[in-house]
Amino acid sequence: MTRRIVVLGGGFAGVSAAQELVKQLRRRRRLVGARGAKADEAYEVVLLNRDNYFVFQPLLADIISGTIETTHVVVPLRRMLPGGTVEVGYLDSVDVTRREVGLRRRWSGDVATISYDALIIALGSVTDLAAVPGMAEHGVGVRTLGDAFYLRNRALDMLEEARIETDPARRERLLTFVVVGGGSTGVEVAAELKDLLELAARSFRDVELRPRVVLVHSRPMVLSELGPRLGRYTTRKLRNAGIELRLGRRVRRVEVDRVELDDHSSINSATVVSTVGNAPNPVLAGIPAARDGRGWLAPDATFSLPGAPDVWAIGDCASIIDPNTDRPMPATAQHAVREGPHAARNVLAALEGQAQTPFDYRQLGMLVSVGRFKAVGDILGIKVSGLLGWLLWRSYYLLRLPTLDRRIRVAIDWTLDLLLARDIVEISVRRTRSTPGEAPGEIPGEPVSIGARPEASDELTL
Ligand SMILES: Cc1cc2nc3c(=O)[nH]c(=O)nc-3n(C[C@H](O)[C@H](O)[C@H](O)COP(=O)(O)OP(=O)(O)OC[C@H]3O[C@@H](n4cnc5c(N)ncnc54)[C@H](O)[C@@H]3O)c2cc1C
Missing domain, CATH: 3.50.50.100 (FAD/NAD(P)-binding domain)
Structure with missing residues (x-):
C-alpha cells in the first residue's frame, strides 16, 4: 500500500522538505532497482499550497521599487517539484485524530479531504x-x-x-x-x-x-x-x-x-x-499539540510535534529551540531551507522505525539592502557594508533563487535597471463589467484616495 506524506505550505520550509523527500525516495528506488528487486513505490509526496507558486520573500521589496518584474520573484511549484504532487487550494482544517486535512478549492469552493500517513506543517506565519x-x-x-x-x-x-x-x-x-x-x-x-x-x-x-x-x-x-x-x-x-x-x-x-x-x-x-506583527497562522489554532507561551507550535528538536502523532512542524510556524542559546531559532528563510530537508529525513526514518536526529544550525550571517548600491551585513562574524555589501547581497540572493530560469530573469532585470530608466507604470486591476443587467463599463478595483479627504467617507473616492 502506498503511504502518503503530505507537506502543508509551499514556502521555503515546505518546498525544501518536499524536494528532499522526492530526492530520498528516488535514490532509494535507484538502489532497489540496482539490486534487481521490484522498485519501491511505497510513498507518495503531496505538497499543498494556497497558490501554484513559491514566493521568494527576500526580494519582495524589489517589486516595490520596480527593479524586478513582479513574476520573477515567484516560481511555479510544479517546476520545483517534478517528482511530487502539487495540490492548490486553501487549507481549511487539520484533523490529527482522523489523520486528514481539508483543502478548499479556490474556484469552486469545494472541500477535498486528503488523508496522510505523515504530515509536515510548514505554513509560515501571518501578519497581525x-x-x-x-x-x-x-x-x-x-x-x-x-x-x-x-x-x-x-x-x-x-x-x-x-x-x-x-x-x-x-x-x-x-x-x-x-x-x-x-x-x-x-x-x-x-x-x-x-x-x-x-x-x-x-x-x-x-x-x-x-x-x-x-x-x-x-x-x-x-x-x-x-x-x-x-x-x-x-x-x-x-x-x-x-x-x-x-x-x-x-x-x-x-x-x-x-x-x-x-x-x-x-x-x-x-x-x-x-x-x-508576526502571528501564528490561525488555521493551526485547533490542533491539539504542544505550543509555546505565545501560541506557536512547539516541536521537539527532531521537529516531531508532541501531542500530534506522525506530525512534524518546521519553518516560521514553529517555535524551535536552538540548543546553543535555549531561545527560539530566528524566523528566517535561511533556517527554513535547512529545517525542511532535515525534517524530511526524520519523517522517512520514523516511518521506517529508525531513530530521528535532532536539528542544530547556527546562522551564517545576514545581509540587508539599504537602497541603491548600499547594503550592510555580517557574514560569519565579518561585517560588510557599502558597495561591497550590496554586491554580496545581490550575488547571494541571485544564487539562492530557485531555478536557473528565475536567476537569469532577475539578473537581466537588475542589469537593465542599471542601464534604462526604471518603469513607473501603475498597473490598475480594473476589469470590464460582466454582470448581466449592469451598465456597461469597468469594475473600479482598488481604493485610490484613502486618507486624502478625511471629511469624506473612508470608502473610496473613485
Ligand atoms: C518582505 C520579507 C523579506 C524577508 N527577507 C528575508 C531575508 O532577507 N532573509 C531571510 O532569511 N528571511 C527573510 N524573510 C523571512 C523569510 O521569508 C521567512 O522566514 C520564510 O519565508 C519562512 O519560510 P516558511 O516556509 O516557514 O514560510 P513561508 O515561506 O511564508 O511559506 C508558507 C506557505 O504556506 C502557505 N499557506 C499559508 N496558509 C495557507 C493556507 N491556509 N492554505 C494553503 N497554503 C497556505 C503560503 O501560501 C506559503 O506558501 C523575509 C520575509 C518577508 C515577509
Whole structure:
C-alpha cells in the first residue's frame, strides 16, 4: 500500500522538505532497482499550497521599487517539484485524530479531504495588523506578492493624487509614507519605497512633488541585531537617503489620515506600512499539540510535534529551540531551507522505525539592502557594508533563487535597471463589467484616495 506524506505550505520550509523527500525516495528506488528487486513505490509526496507558486520573500521589496518584474520573484511549484504532487487550494482544517486535512478549492469552493500517513506543517506565519488600533483598517502589510504589488501601485497612485490636490496639507499627507518596524524588512521596504517615489516624482514636470518616507522603530537604532556599528551605519545611510527616522517610538494608533506615536506626536500620512506583527497562522489554532507561551507550535528538536502523532512542524510556524542559546531559532528563510530537508529525513526514518536526529544550525550571517548600491551585513562574524555589501547581497540572493530560469530573469532585470530608466507604470486591476443587467463599463478595483479627504467617507473616492 502506498503511504502518503503530505507537506502543508509551499514556502521555503515546505518546498525544501518536499524536494528532499522526492530526492530520498528516488535514490532509494535507484538502489532497489540496482539490486534487481521490484522498485519501491511505497510513498507518495503531496505538497499543498494556497497558490501554484513559491514566493521568494527576500526580494519582495524589489517589486516595490520596480527593479524586478513582479513574476520573477515567484516560481511555479510544479517546476520545483517534478517528482511530487502539487495540490492548490486553501487549507481549511487539520484533523490529527482522523489523520486528514481539508483543502478548499479556490474556484469552486469545494472541500477535498486528503488523508496522510505523515504530515509536515510548514505554513509560515501571518501578519497581525490588529495588534495596533486602526492598523488593520488603514495599514498595509508586506508579506505576500499582492502586498508588494499593491504598495507599489499605491505609491504611484498617491503621486498622481497629490499632483492634482490644491490643499497643501492634504497634498503633504498624500505624499507621506510611514513604515513601521526597523528590522531588515522595514529597512529594505523604506529604502526601496523612497527610491521609487523619488524616481517617479521626477517625471512630474508641471509640479514639484516632495514625497517623504518616515521609518518608525521602537529601538534606539535600526537593525540592532547586526550590532551597534552596522546599526549606526544603516541609520546614517537611511538619513542620507532622505528617510526620516523616529527611533525609540512605538505607533499607538493609526487613523485614516494620520499615525499617532507613543509620545503623543503624530505624522499626517495617507499610507502606513506595517512590517511588524508576526502571528501564528490561525488555521493551526485547533490542533491539539504542544505550543509555546505565545501560541506557536512547539516541536521537539527532531521537529516531531508532541501531542500530534506522525506530525512534524518546521519553518516560521514553529517555535524551535536552538540548543546553543535555549531561545527560539530566528524566523528566517535561511533556517527554513535547512529545517525542511532535515525534517524530511526524520519523517522517512520514523516511518521506517529508525531513530530521528535532532536539528542544530547556527546562522551564517545576514545581509540587508539599504537602497541603491548600499547594503550592510555580517557574514560569519565579518561585517560588510557599502558597495561591497550590496554586491554580496545581490550575488547571494541571485544564487539562492530557485531555478536557473528565475536567476537569469532577475539578473537581466537588475542589469537593465542599471542601464534604462526604471518603469513607473501603475498597473490598475480594473476589469470590464460582466454582470448581466449592469451598465456597461469597468469594475473600479482598488481604493485610490484613502486618507486624502478625511471629511469624506473612508470608502473610496473613485
Ligand atoms: C518582505 C520579507 C523579506 C524577508 N527577507 C528575508 C531575508 O532577507 N532573509 C531571510 O532569511 N528571511 C527573510 N524573510 C523571512 C523569510 O521569508 C521567512 O522566514 C520564510 O519565508 C519562512 O519560510 P516558511 O516556509 O516557514 O514560510 P513561508 O515561506 O511564508 O511559506 C508558507 C506557505 O504556506 C502557505 N499557506 C499559508 N496558509 C495557507 C493556507 N491556509 N492554505 C494553503 N497554503 C497556505 C503560503 O501560501 C506559503 O506558501 C523575509 C520575509 C518577508 C515577509
